[in-house]
Amino acid sequence: MSAVEIRNLWKEYGDQVVLERINLSVPSGEFCALIGPSGCGKTTFLRMMLGMEQPTRGTVTLDGAPLPKEPGPDRGVVFQRYSVFPHLTVLENVLLGLEFERSPLLGKLFGARRRASVPEANAVIEEVGLRDSVDKYPGELSGGMQQRLAIAQTLVRRPKVLLLDEPFGALDAGTKVQMYELVRRLWRENGMTVFMVTHDVKEGFALATRVLAFDKVRRDPQAPGAYGANITYDLPLNAKAERRDLMERLRVKSEAG
Numbered sequence: 737m738s739a740v741e742i743r744n745l746w747k748e749y750g751d752q753v754v755l756e757r758i759n760l761s762v763p764s765g766e767f768c769a770l771i772g773p774s775g776c777g778k779t780t781f782l783r784m785m786l787g788m789e790q791p792t793r794g795t796v797t798l799d800g801a802p803l804p805k806e807p808g809p810d811r812g813v814v815f816q817r818y819s820v821f822p823h824l825t826v827l828e829n830v831l832l833g834l835e836f837e838r839s840p841l842l843g844k845l846f847g848a849r850r851r852a853s854v855p856e857a858n859a860v861i862e863e864v865g866l867r868d869s870v871d872k873y874p875g876e877l878s879g880g881m882q883q884r885l886a887i888a889q890t891l892v893r894r895p896k897v898l899l900l901d902e903p904f905g906a907l908d909a910g911t912k913v914q915m916y917e918l919v920r921r922l923w924r925e926n927g928m929t930v931f932m933v934t935h936d937v938k939e940g941f942a943l944a945t946r947v948l949a950f951d952k953v954r955r956d957p958q959a960p961g962a963y964g965a966n967i968t969y970d971l972p973l974n975a976k977a978e979r980r981d982l983m984e985r986l987r988v989k990s991e992a993g
């Protein structure tokens with residue numbers, strides 16, 4: 737379960753209203769793409785979901801409980817820029833995701849607890865297709881592989897809600913397509929609720945089950961910060977996604993048979 741309910745959410749920085757009157761119900765397992773013009777508050781929205789920013793007004797609940805006021809293992813994030821540690825191997829980077837969860841004070845696991853975590857980390861490394869690179873350092877990986885590693889680092893904590901901020905923005909077209917398949921598969925297999933910010937509208941429509949367009953409905957040319965953005969379009973794509981999943985299953989079946 738990972739249903740998100742947002743009621744009358746506002747975010748202001750001083751005199752600048754960034755987001756206003758956001759109301760949204762997202763059932764568990766939905767894949768939402770967040771689109772909208774630059775500076776309209778998409779990343780701010782994501783940061784509030786993560787707990788890095790607090791709303792000025794309004795409430796957010798996750799499975800009926802108020803969203804914790806700080807980041808936690810129930811919510812994972814992947815940013816556009818690689819967030820992996822260059823001095824750690826693939827395995828060590830993924831283990832670090834678990835170490836911060838299980839030993840928040842030290843950020844390190846020792847002895848039996850560390851050994852017990854290694855198979856878990858290796859399983860996620862396998863899931864993202866980096867098994868052959870487990871002992872490599874990020875500098876020895878391609879951009880797409882580094883982004884796979886960032887996803888593994890987040891995924892190892894098995895978040896209920898996955899927050900993606902332009903996760904494919906720095907990748908070339910061919911790598912992007914591979915990453916689309918990976919993220920769709922991980923989303924389906926792990927049953928996460930996903931919020932993905934993207935500048936690429938086509939990408940949003942290709943991946944998501946629902947597209948949320950953010951924009952300002954009110955503007956005052958004399959006071960650009962007087963009004964914030966709202967969700968101006970909320971487009972469910974479930975029927976399309978179900979059709980595509982069915983086609984995928986049929987394709988796999990026909991290839992197998």
Ligand SMILES: Nc1ncnc2c1ncn2[C@@H]1O[C@H](COP(=O)(O)OP(=O)(O)OP(=O)(O)O)[C@@H](O)[C@H]1O
Binds near residue numbers: 754772
């Ligand atoms: N910590 C902050 N303090 C003050 N203003 C901020 C802060 N963070 C964001 N803003 C402002 O909030 C507005 C929305 O920024 P945000 O990064 O959320 O937009 P965005 O839609 O994600 O933009 P882009 O698509 O260009 O990444 C911007 O005007 C930005 O300057």
